[in-house]
Amino acid sequence: MxxxxxxxxxxxxxxxxxxxxxxxxxxxxxxxxxxxxQHPRAMIICCCDSRVHVTAIFGADQGEFFLHRNIANLVPPFTPDGQQHGTSAAVEYAVTALKVAHVIVLGHSNCGGVRGCDAMCSGDAPELNDKTSFVGRWMDILRPGYERVKKIKDTEERVAALEKQAVLVSLENLVTFPFVAEAIESGHLTLHGLWHDIGEGEIEHYVPEEGGFVTV
Amino acid sequence: MxxxxxxxxxxxxxxxxxxxxxxxxxxxxxxxxxxxxQHPRAMIICCCDSRVHVTAIFGADQGEFFLHRNIANLVPPFTPDGQQHGTSAAVEYAVTALKVAHVIVLGHSNCGGVRGCDAMCSGDAPELNDKTSFVGRWMDILRPGYERVKKIKDTEERVAALEKQAVLVSLENLVTFPFVAEAIESGHLTLHGLWHDIGEGEIEHYVPEEGGFVTV
Amino acid sequence: MxxxxxxxxxxxxxxxxxxxxxxxxxxxxxxxxxxxxQHPRAMIICCCDSRVHVTAIFGADQGEFFLHRNIANLVPPFTPDGQQHGTSAAVEYAVTALKVAHVIVLGHSNCGGVRGCDAMCSGDAPELNDKTSFVGRWMDILRPGYERVKKIKDTEERVAALEKQAVLVSLENLVTFPFVAEAIESGHLTLHGLWHDIGEGEIEHYVPEEGGFVTV
Amino acid sequence: MxxxxxxxxxxxxxxxxxxxxxxxxxxxxxxxxxxxxQHPRAMIICCCDSRVHVTAIFGADQGEFFLHRNIANLVPPFTPDGQQHGTSAAVEYAVTALKVAHVIVLGHSNCGGVRGCDAMCSGDAPELNDKTSFVGRWMDILRPGYERVKKIKDTEERVAALEKQAVLVSLENLVTFPFVAEAIESGHLTLHGLWHDIGEGEIEHYVPEEGGFVTV
Structure with missing residues (x-):
């Protein structure tokens, strides 16, 4: 040491x-x-990116938000295989032990992880396909999102769409956890999807009735 | 959706x-x-706990710290098995892509995850031993730390010691990553271990010369 | 009925x-x-006055503040005589059962109760001296405050000073409750005195180091 | 200070x-x-409980409601004994000085004060019987309500019934104040009894014609 x-x-x-x-x-x-x-009201899942200052944006004070931060704010699907799943552990603790009322997935613009995923899936970053690339294997979670946006030709446009897919895929994966689905069914939990523009300071939220993201 | x-x-x-x-x-x-x-100076690995307000304690502004938060601020050992390792991905991105100068592991008092690990290892929380317990499997990372403190009879004292083991085990695991060890060897990276007392507002840091944690 | x-x-x-x-x-x-x-962070004692919108001023959401509202935001001295003391009961519940971290006394401008107290003490409102006047007897709590400001000749000035005395007398009375004094001594409770100008929207807080009220 | x-x-x-x-x-x-x-239209008497957000529920803006909040929304009977009665003072001021058109008593679910009263009257909380317990002495006001529900065996059911008794006893006590009775007789004041379910967001009001509480 x-x-x-x-x-x-x-x-x-x-x-x-x-x-x-x-x-x-x-x-x-x-x-x-x-x-x-602690009795936090919400769990927020956001990116490790140093420019996403979630405590400032939501005026968070000590005790208010249970914060999990990982690369590209991803939640993997429910996989109870006995392996180590840090994100799944955080979700399990927040929903079953702390009984938070909201799980909020906050994506953001200019996300390096998402851009890397786009490059990897497009064939432009073979090193990320390597079995030993932790970032590459983590970004595999977002592959279903890439499939939905890959037809977009313009790279910047496609990457921006993929940033929002990182939120949507995580929301979809969240409901595969039985304890999440149960808390939602019984009216004790709601899910929320946000995307934050770092430069312009905007927040968009996913509104199912609108079929997409809408500026708050 | x-x-x-x-x-x-x-x-x-x-x-x-x-x-x-x-x-x-x-x-x-x-x-x-x-x-x-982003060009963050440091990566901070801390707990999801809502009472650990790391951005306030270090007066963080946008762009300063690459923040990874998981249950009990744990880093698993280097395991390039092609599976999804969110924490390892975050460390890899911080050290190899962002080239941060410091990786800081911040533990804290009153940690529910550490207390759960103590109960699990002591045989008082059989449900955490279940293969399907994400929190239990995640806390397996801390078992080597429990082995070192298990002789402490008083539960509160043992749990407090285990909180600091959560920092030390993570630091030990960090240097098993080849890219971390290389960055340290070449003088581009230093590691730091902290423990924060939520109620008293104290911070202790690990000082190898002192052989333990010392109040800042 | x-x-x-x-x-x-x-x-x-x-x-x-x-x-x-x-x-x-x-x-x-x-x-x-x-x-x-509920796990409220603070107890706020303020006036019943419809113009004191304390939940708006402090952006209060459900679960945040334990609110006691009475005429002129008064706290009587500790009097354990077995009679009904609604304000003392509220303080007791907040400090001993809920263990709030702050008790905030919020006074305000244009307070009808305080003006009535001034008139009663000045001899201009004999009806308030009547044994059957509930408002008069309640405002008796503020008489020690009147004694300190009665030398001020100008009525408007004297009433304004008395509004701040309503905060200070309440703070003085609060520390006569043994459980309040104990919680302060052990570092689990702090007291705060505020005065709010309804028309101008200002808040002043009592800062002992300044020896008086200072604009926030 | x-x-x-x-x-x-x-x-x-x-x-x-x-x-x-x-x-x-x-x-x-x-x-x-x-x-x-101020010219408020109504006086609302509700509990200090941080979860009863009466200004939100009724979209209150500054100047609309004269708010008195005490433990368990209780009004004691008319007792002109020259002692300090904060609640009676608030009612007197609202009805005789401000001439409000409505006095609304708002009870609520999950009330800690009411539960304490039930425990005290059932013999399960001897500490509340102590002369020095401000909460206990304050809850004495609700003893007549307990007498009416004590035959209910199930504790949860009995406590829920007692929450509504806290509204009814207060309404009954209100009309013992001569100035309240007069304002009602002359058509200048109406009384209203409500009970709010915190978790479900429901409000029930007392409808004499129905002989009980009815969902709004």
Whole structure:
């Protein structure tokens, strides 16, 4: 473990600033949360991308959202094969233990993972097809989405459509989990699909009645 | 997809507030980020827990941190078996594509996933041993950590020690990835282990010279 | 009970509108709240005045704030005499059962109760001195505040000062409750005093370091 | 007063959002309300419970409802003994000074105060019988209601019936106030009893002709 280093000083400074201000203001609440446990209202599944600042966009404070972040905000289908499925574990914990009321899948523009998937499926990124490519194998989840948009000739247009497919495929996969389907049926859970334009700050949500994504 | 609903109004209101204030203030930067791509300085791996507000603690702004969040901030060992490994994909993308300078593993107090792992390994949660338990199979990653702390008799003390093992096991697993080990060797990457006390607002970091966690 | 009438139709219409929109959007969350119980972060004590729209000002959604509203946002001193004390009961429930992190006393401009107290103490409203005046006896709680501002000659100025005394006297009385004092001492509760200008939309908060109320 | 703290930052943010949007939109009306005084149409008496969002349900805007909120929406009987009666003061002010047209008592499901009363009267919560229990003494108001439902064996069923008794007892007590009885007799005031199901979003109102509560 000699390869591990102390916290970089620029982060020490920021942490000390938080401790002296926001923590001081909210100490009682944070102690309450520590002792009484979390009761988040929603689970948000979004991309690891550093430009998707979901806590800022939704004014999140401590205790409000159970956040799972992975490459391209993907949820794989229900596969109870005894292997390690981090995303499925997060969904299981949120829905069955925390009983969140909403699962929100938030996609975004300029997604590197989605662009890589498009390149891989188009034959332009053979290295992603390699068995040892973790990113490639993870993006396999989005292949059914690529099949639906592959007829779009223009690359930028196709990639943008694929970003929204990343949301839709995840929503479709979510309902393959029996505990998700049951919570929806009994009126204890709703699903929501969003796509965020990083540069323009827009959010579109999927509205089934409209058959597609609509600006909020 | 008729089970999908529009964005709840309380989140619409918050988003509109962000759009009218923070987005307006930073539009030029957000457009820059959209066009020029992300260049995050660090990857942070932390828990999905709603009480771990990592963006607040480190004053994160858009574009700064590549964030992967899963149950109990775990990284599995390098296993290039062609299966879907969301965490390994995130690490691969951060280190090989984004070339982040730091990978920070942030554990925390009062972790439900770690407590579940302790119960499972102690024989008190047989349901987590079930092949179909996604949380149980995910927490298998932490079993080597349990082996090191199982001699601690007091449950609260043992669970607290296991929370720090969740950080250490992840750091140990990180260096099993060849691209991680290479980036460290060549001086392009450092690893960092943190543990956050939710109620008291403290952060401890792992300092190898001290042989353990030390308050920042 | 023949004096009781059905709900007026204008309220039926509004309720049906809420049911068809906001309730539909949040049904899963409301069912969660019904089954899992409330976990409000703060108790807010404010006036019954129809112009103090505290839920709008703080963007309150269901489950966030435990709200006690009485005439002039007053808290009486700790008096465990076995009589009925509605405000003391509300404080007791919030602090000991719900373990809220904040108790916020919100006063406001143009307060009819405070103006009545000023008139009563100045000798201009003898009817409020009557033993049978519930408003008069309730406003007796604010008499210690009147003593501190009675030297102010200008009536408007004196009434405005008395509105802030209504906040300060309540805060002083709050710490006479042993369970409030204990929760503060142990770092689980903080008190906050606010005054709201209805016409201008301003909020001032009491900042002890400044020795008075300061615009937020 | 050194125990008092400034307003927590998450509420500052929400307040600033309100100021920049809703206040700006309605400034003229809010200034009007400040200068001309309030003229609310109805008084609503409801529980402090954070899940009873009465302003949302009835689409309340500033100036519309005089709101009194206490534990379990109780009104004590007319008792002009010179002691402090916060609820009686609020009723007196609403009916004699503001001359509201309606007094609405709104009960609700999952009420912690009512459940506590049931436990106290059933002998299962001796601590609530203590003279120093403010919640216990306040819930004494509901004892006549318990007498009417105590023959119901099933606890959940009995508590639900007691929630509606909290509305009926309050309505009965309201008419013991001479000024309330007079306003009703002269046709200037009507009383209304409601019960709200938090999880299902339903409202039932008391309809004397039906001899009970009926879904709106």
């Amino acid at each position: 000699k390869r591990v280093r102390p916290l970089p000083s620029y982060l020490v400074q920021r942490y000390k600033g938080w401790k002296a201000t926001k923590y001081q203001d909210n100490q009682a609440w944070y102690r309450h949360l520590a002792q009484e446990g | 008729k089970r999908v609903r529009p964005l709840p109004s309380y989140l619409v209101q918050r988003y509109k507030g962000w759009k009218a204030t923070k987005y307006q203030d930073n539009q030029a930067w957000y457009r820059h980020l959209a066009q020029e791509g | 023949k004096r009781v009438r059905p709900l007026p139709s204008y309220l039926v219409q509004r309720y049906k509108g809420w049911k068809a929109t906001k309730y539909q959007d949040n049904q899963a969350w409301y069912r969660h709240l019904a089954q899992e119980g | 050194k125990r008092v703290r400034p307003l927590p930052s998450y509420l500052v943010q929400r307040y600033k959002g309100w100021k920049a949007t809703k206040y700006q939109d309605n400034q003229a009306w809010y200034r009007h309300l400040a200068q001309e005084g």
